[in-house]
Amino acid sequence: MDWKYVVVLITVPTDKGLELADYIVKNKLGACVNVVPEVNSFYWWKGNIERDKESLLVIKTSAQKLEELIKEVKSVHPYTVPEIIALPILGGNEDYLRWIDDSLGL
Secondary structure: OOOOEEEEEEEEEOOOHHHHHHHHHHOOOOOEEEEEEEEEEEEEEOOEEEEEEEEEEEEEEEHHHHHHHHHHHHHHOOOOOOOEEEEEOOOOOHHHHHHHHHHHOO
């Protein structure tokens, strides 16, 4: 990987958003998790278009933690195929980026 930090997007059932956010931060998998309480999701699943209300987690973390984050989230996520998508952080407030490292114990 050529980047040091990532933003990870994860959708979860609306009743699981806060619980999963707490799990991620407590286990130092992400420095910060924003919980968008309700998004309307439309997607294909098993040949049908599904429509659900979900919570969206926006996680700021180190690229170094990404594989562990994916593994841990998959182990506790209620979906068979959870959405876990990482986007590189190409730049930003250097103080904030250092804070990510400090928060994760890196």
